[in-house]
Amino acid sequence: MHFDPWNPEFVAHPYDVYAELRRERPVSFFEPTGQWLVARHADVNTLLRDRRLGRSYLHVAGHAEFGRPDDPEFQDPFWRVIRAGMLDVEPPVHTRLRRLVSKAFTPRMVEALRPKVARLAGDLVDRFAERGGGDLISEVAEPLPVTVIAEMLGVPEADRHLLRPWSADICGMYELNPSVEAQHTAVRAASEFSDYLVGLARARRADPGDDLISALAQVTDDGDTLTEEELVGTCVLLLNAGHEATVNVTGNGWWSLLRNPGELERLRADHGLLPTAIEELMRWDTPLQMFERWVLEDISVGGVDIPRGSEVALLFGSANRDPEVFDDPDRLDVGRRDNPHISFGAGIHFCLGAPLARVELAESFGALLRRAPKMELAAEPEWGPGYVIRGLESLQVRI
Numbered sequence: 001m002h003f004d005p006w007n008p009e010f011v012a013h014p015y016d017v018y019a020e021l022r023r024e025r026p027v028s029f030f031e032p033t034g035q036w037l038v039a040r041h042a043d044v045n046t047l048l049r050d051r052r053l054g055r056s057y058l059h060v061a062g063h064a065e066f067g068r069p070d071d072p073e074f075q076d077p078f079w080r081v082i083r084a085g086m087l088d089v090e091p092p093v094h095t096r097l098r099r100l101v102s103k104a105f106t107p108r109m110v111e112a113l114r115p116k117v118a119r120l121a122g123d124l125v126d127r128f129a130e131r132g133g134g135d136l137i138s139e140v141a142e143p144l145p146v147t148v149i150a151e152m153l154g155v156p157e158a159d160r161h162l163l164r165p166w167s168a169d170i171c172g173m174y175e176l177n178p179s180v181e182a183q184h185t186a187v188r189a190a191s192e193f194s195d196y197l198v199g200l201a202r203a204r205r206a207d208p209g210d211d212l213i214s215a216l217a218q219v220t221d222d223g224d225t226l227t228e229e230e231l232v233g234t235c236v237l238l239l240n241a242g243h244e245a246t247v248n249v250t251g252n253g254w255w256s257l258l259r260n261p262g263e264l265e266r267l268r269a270d271h272g273l274l275p276t277a278i279e280e281l282m283r284w285d286t287p288l289q290m291f292e293r294w295v296l297e298d299i300s301v302g303g304v305d306i307p308r309g310s311e312v313a314l315l316f317g318s319a320n321r322d323p324e325v326f327d328d329p330d331r332l333d334v335g336r337r338d339n340p341h342i343s344f345g346a347g348i349h350f351c352l353g354a355p356l357a358r359v360e361l362a363e364s365f366g367a368l369l370r371r372a373p374k375m376e377l378a379a380e381p382e383w384g385p386g387y388v389i390r391g392l393e394s395l396q397v398r399i
């Protein structure tokens with residue numbers, strides 16, 4: 001097999017192909033997407049921190065200068081929302097947006113949320129266990145992070161069912177070479193989501209509550225504030241980034257444990273291993289398999305010259321199995337101590353929600369370990385179609 005992100009077999013087992021890439025072609029051109037694949041941990045880690053690359057190039061050049069076509073007009077509503085959030089901009093705009101939003105995500109703020117997250121996780125797991133199990137993804141993995149981020153932002157309970165489908169449709173655009181249909185679906189979802197949030201933001205600006213949308217709509221001490229477009233872009237980003245990967249770490253993580261019964265037993269016997277186990281599950285089966293960067297100035301990676309205007313695809317899933325960095329990398333070791341995995345990224349776009357994600361994962365894995373100490377697989381799970389955002393369709397378990 002070779003690197004083939006549209007092939008379900010590759011998506012299910014990408015790690016042998018990654019090993020071959022790291023050994024034989026650590027930096028290689030991938031014709032079908034026109035990107036340079038980067039497979040080694042050292043290179044991925046360095047490039048994420050290298051300011052000669054960016055998530056966007058639009059702050060330094062137009063599409064034509066980078067040899068790219070203009071965005072088709074029908075995609076306007078999508079790009080307006082996406083490029084108003086911090087993830088798709090570079091400094092100085094990125095610095096400003098991240099500063100305005102980051103106050104809500106400091107480790108201290110997030111630690112204060114722990115009792116609430118623990119209560120939510122406990123309730124979900126109690127109900128799941130009382131039913132004797134079911135689909136762990138739709139009944140525990142999804143509702144926990146969706147509820148947490150929706151409550152933080154102040155999205156009314158009655159509207160929360162809308163969030164997951166909007167988010168999933170928008171994320172379709174992040175896969176490699178999305179179909180025209182997926183593009184239209186993403187544009188429609190971005191429009192609807194944005195209209196919804198404009199309404200909510202206006203209501204909160206007029207009548208502030210004790211929630212993050214109200215806080216983000218206020219002017220800060222130094223007189224800065226988010227524009228309405230930035231506020232909407234930020235909320236869409238937080239709602240999407242705030243749950244997609246967490247759902248997949250929960251699903252992929254339990255599937256990894258169930259496939260490695262020795263490690264599951266070790267964790268069941270010693271819940272004190274939970275913090276290292278969660279980091280290891282994020283490393284061993286990486287939920288976001290790759291992230292892209294534009295090359296803003298000529299660079300050289302592992303002896304390969306990559307000119308300005310190129311795009312690199314940083315293979316996080318491969319970096320996380322690199323034997324240069326991890327001892328016995330293909331082994332799942334819930335007690336692994338030295339674990340510089342790259343699943344939260346690195347550099348200026350390092351995941352803003354990492355402390356929150358860690359709290360959510362610790363509480364949901366912890367609740368399941370305590371409440372369902374004999375949980376077992378009820379059916380062989382299937383991978384969803386996504387490669388970039390990679391997760392199981394469902395995970396049927398028996399308690």
Ligand code: HEM
Pocket residue numbers: 055086087088098149237238241242243245246249287288291292342343344345346348349350351352353354356357
């Ligand atoms: C286990 C769960 C999560 C994983 C694996 C994850 C992973 C990532 C990664 C890899 C990036 C950087 C992307 C890049 O450099 O191109 C990122 C950025 C981001 N994440 Fe997370 N994330 C998780 C959970 C969360 C949560 C819970 C939130 C918020 C509530 C969140 C909010 C963000 C934001 C706002 C950014 C953009 C940061 C910036 O551009 O400066 N993430 N995440």
